Amino acid sequence: MSKKFFALICxxxxxxxxxCHTAIHVPVLGETAVKIDNIYTxxxxxxxxxxxxxxxxxxxxxxxxxxxxxxxxxxxxxxKGRAYALAKDYKEARKIYNRxxxxxRTNTDLQVSIAYLYAxxxxxxxxxxxxxxxxDKNPENAEILVNFINVLIANSQNDYAEQKxxxxxxxxxxxxxxxxxxxxxxxxxxxxxxxxxx
Numbered sequence: 001m002s003k004k005f006f007a008l009i010c011x012x013x014x015x016x017x018x019x020c021h022t023a024i025h026v027p028v029l030g031e032t033a034v035k036i037d038n039i040y041t042x043x044x045x046x047x048x049x050x051x052x053x054x055x056x057x058x059x060x061x062x063x064x065x066x067x068x069x070x071x072x073x074x075x076x077x078x079x080k081g082r083a084y085a086l087a088k089d090y091k092e093a094r095k096i097y098n099r100x101x102x103x104x105r106t107n108t109d110l111q112v113s114i115a116y117l118y119a120x121x122x123x124x125x126x127x128x129x130x131x132x133x134x135x136d137k138n139p140e141n142a143e144i145l146v147n148f149i150n151v152l153i154a155n156s157q158n159d160y161a162e163q164k165x166x167x168x169x170x171x172x173x174x175x176x177x178x179x180x181x182x183x184x185x186x187x188x189x190x191x192x193x194x195x196x197x198x
Contacts, residue, residue: 040069044076051079056087074100081113090117108138112147124155135164142172149181158188 047062063080066072081096094117101110115130131148138144145168152161165181172178 037069037071040066040072044072047076047079047083051083051086054086056083059083060087074103085113085117085120088120090121093117094121108134108141108144112144115151116147119151119154124151127151128155128157139171142168142175145172146175146177149177153184158185161185 043062044066047059047066050056050059050062060080060083063076063083067076067080077096078100081093081100084090084093084096094114097110097114097117101107101114104110111130111134115127115134118124118127118130128148128151131144131151134141134144135148145164149161149164149168152158152164162185165185168175168181169178
């Protein structure tokens, strides 16, 4: 075997034999971006775990981190708003939901959430206005009507609440909330008639 032939064999065999043992990493195109995306996805998953443990402050922190990924941004922002709402920071939650609503103006779920948050803040007037609008736009949605009646009761608008309750009974006679509302209105009538008895 000639020296040239042996040298050629070494040139071809050497990388094959030693490539498995080398510590040199040859980067693959796009590999860094995938690693970074995975990190942000992990932040999002950590936030979800904190949500399930009801550690809302930690969840918010990790949703913030995951929002640095443009693909996770809007989903993480929505979940962050939900975390604020569950942490009873209704004002911050409302800011986020209003921002989301600017992107999707016809999103009924966001509108319902904002009405709910106003009610939880004690701003019943704003909540009532939104629910009135939503009831007009969604006449076949029993849940919105039920929420509206609850807000009217909380705001002591009993006559209007009873009027809307009449609508609920007429449109949705099988609704599971009817009996509960009947009890509430009965108790209110009893409490109003007690001073007259005295």
